[in-house]
Amino acid sequence: MSDDLVRRPSALRRLWLLLAQAIAIGAGVIIAWRAFGPAPFPVTPDVVAVQEAPHAGAATGSAPTTPSATTARLEAGFRAAAAKASASVVNIYTRKTPPRRMQNWLRPDGGDEDAAQGASSLGSGVIVAAQGYILTNNHVVEGADEIAVMLPGEKVAAARVVGIDPESDLAVLRVEATGLQPITFADPASVQVGDIVLAVGDPFGVGQTVTQGIVSATGRNRLGINTFENFIQTDAAINPGNSGGALVDGNGHLVGINTAIYSRSGGSQGIGFAIPVSLARQVMEQIIATGRVRRGWLGVSARDVIHEATGATGGAALVAVQRGGPADRAGLRPGDTVLAINGKEIPDTAGLIGETAAVAPGSNAQFKILRGRETVTVQVELGQRPAVRKP
Incomplete structure (x- = not known):
């Protein structure tokens, strides 16, 4: 037997071994790809969620897709929040009777019904206490002669004004009713x-x-x-x-x-x-x-302090001090810049008004003042802010 015939089976065996190795490697790659590679579109919950609504021309009779757990939680959350809040929100109807001299006036369109019956308006309110207290805007009930509240369950109750605060545009009403669900206040x-x-x-x-x-x-x-x-x-x-x-x-x-x-x-x-x-x-x-709101009062006029380098405001500079007022009695004077009240920084005049008002009248507050180039602390006994009513 020639050497050529002896070597041929050995070469054929090596060829089969190489082919078997290639098949094994290929199979391993396929298995690894299926196990660890990217999944075919679509399989992730988010993709399924956005595919909920069938596209135009989609085949009918297919099994409906299921929303993702995240989407379901969001939907349920909105439903729960809406239901919880809605049980504490009311509708408010008001009526204002016109002065007697107006009752014979005609409306521009020729009617006189509104002139005879008075103007009516509507708004909303929030139940804040089980005792029947309702919080709303002052402008909703301002000047009203009659106020009716549509409670949850479509029960109507007459309401009276407990107090108003025109400067914040808030008012509190009260109704005689039971089974009310007060709203929960957020932090x-x-x-x-x-x-x-x-x-x-x-x-x-x-x-x-x-x-x-x-x-x-x-x-x-x-x-x-x-x-x-x-x-x-x-x-x-x-x-x-x-x-x-x-x-x-x-x-x-x-x-x-x-x-x-x-x-x-x-x-x-x-x-x-x-x-x-x-x-x-x-x-x-x-x-x-x-029945009312009491706020602290300083008795000054002020302007914002604008830093030239940044254009930002920082502090409130006193322009005028009312003679005999709280600021005057404490020794504050025009030109002083208020930097902080009771440790809270004052960024501008709005901050000065807000922080001053937040202090109870008759209480002392520590004012950090920039006077010239010197920073000083002044104790001020605040007065009571005069009542302001909208015309």
Whole structure:
């Protein structure tokens, strides 16, 4: 037998061994790819969730897809928050009887029904105590001769005004009713830009409505709406009739009282403002306790201090000091710059007004003052801020 014939089986055996190795390696790669490689589209819960609604032209009769656990939790969360808040939000109807001399006037369109019966308006309110206390906007009930409240369950009750605070645009009403569910107040410090919020109220009188958005900004002031402004801005739809209603977080807890919208056409344009729960609660508790709100008063005029290098404000410079007022008695004088009150920095005149008002009349407050180039501390006994009523 020749050497060539002897070597041929050996070469053939090596060829089969190489082929078997290649098959084994290929099989291993396929198994590894299936185990650890990227999955074919679509299998992840998020992808399935966005595929819930069938596309146009999709085959019928296919098994419905299941929402992801995350989507289900969000939906359930909104439902729970809306249900919780809605049980504490009421609709408020007011009627104002015109003066006697107006009763024979005709409306511009020729009718006289409104002149005879008086003007009516609507708004919303929030149940804050089981004893029948309801928090709303002052402008909802201002000047009203009659106030009716539509409670959850479509029960109507007459309401009386416990007290008003025009400078914050808040008011407290009371109804005689049982089984009321007060709203839960959120922690004011928990409200952050980007948080999901729900606005609950009675827009345009269509009935209780829930709209959803986010917190667009906090601490909005200098809008010329109220004397004391520290608004939460939201893009949740707020329309006429929502005033006095609740702005709540994802747990249904109150974060603000819906108050105003920015609009050039009279409708919602994604810029709504709510009084934060911190201010609302402070005013509410004083009104319930005493029927009015008492605030500290300094007796000065001031302007913002703008730093040339940065353009930012820092402190409030006193322009005028009322003779015999609290500031004058404490030795403050024009030219002084207020930097802090009771350790809290004063960024501008709005901060000066707000922090001064937060101190109880008759109490002493420590003012950190910049006088020339020297920083001094002055103790001031604050007076009571004069009552201001809107015309």
